[in-house]
Amino acid sequence: xxxxxxxxxxxxxxxxxxxxxxxxxxxxxxxxxxxxxxxxxxxxxxxxxxxxxxxxxxxxxxxxxxxxxxxxxxxxxxxxxxxxxxxxxxxxxxxxxxxxxxxxxxxxxxxxxxxxxxxxxxxxxxxxxxxxxxxxxxxxxxxxxxxxxxxxxxxxxxxxxxxxxxxxxxxxxxxxxxxxxxxxxxxxxxxxx
Numbered sequence: 001x002x003x004x005x006x007x008x009x010x011x012x013x014x015x016x017x018x019x020x021x022x023x024x025x026x027x028x029x030x031x032x033x034x035x036x037x038x039x040x041x042x043x044x045x046x047x048x049x050x051x052x053x054x055x056x057x058x059x060x061x062x063x064x065x066x067x068x069x070x071x072x073x074x075x076x077x078x079x080x081x082x083x084x085x086x087x088x089x090x091x092x093x094x095x096x097x098x099x100x101x102x103x104x105x106x107x108x109x110x111x112x113x114x115x116x117x118x119x120x121x122x123x124x125x126x127x128x129x130x131x132x133x134x135x136x137x138x139x140x141x142x143x144x145x146x147x148x149x150x151x152x153x154x155x156x157x158x159x160x161x162x163x164x165x166x167x168x169x170x171x172x173x174x175x176x177x178x179x180x181x182x183x184x185x186x187x188x189x190x191x192x193x
Contacts, residue, residue: 019067021080078092
């Protein structure tokens with residue numbers, strides 16, 4: 001049942017501009033507020049909101065960045081995106097206690113370092129062998145990429161970097177030419193003549 005009280009709302013949704021998960025939660029909060037809930041949307045860019053965030057964290061011994069949904073009257077909260085779906089957020093807004101999920105599994109150690117030379121087949125082969133062994137030792141972590149995925153991603157990044165025009169010797173005229181090329185592409189993209 002929606003909170004339709006004349007009292008000041010204690011349901012807070014702390015978000016930040018660069019938070020991708022917040023962008024997924026924003027429409028849910030807007031929908032619930034249209035249904036009669038009173039969830040205050042608080043941008044962490046504002047100093048007052050940062051102070052309230054710290055105050056609530058200290059009061060209830062919580063630590064959470066964004067997204068952070070919390071009832072300031074009792075500390076009931078959803079921290080992060082793991083449980084931040086419409087059904088759970090609605091239960092939280094209705095006052096239902098949201099049980100905490102266990103923390104995600106962590107690797108037993110750091111992965112092997114990436115190859116220094118991506119053009120060396122021996123270094124790539126060595127990396128793949130070490131990474132595959134590390135991945136096998138950490139099979140309790142469900143979202144690890146394969147060594148092939150990692151190598152392909154970095155090779156694509158290198159290929160993309162190489163295809164970008166670069167100043168040849170760092171002279172000012174080369175830099176100006178590069179900036180002009182980028183501005184031309186941007187203007188064409190925007191449809192500016």
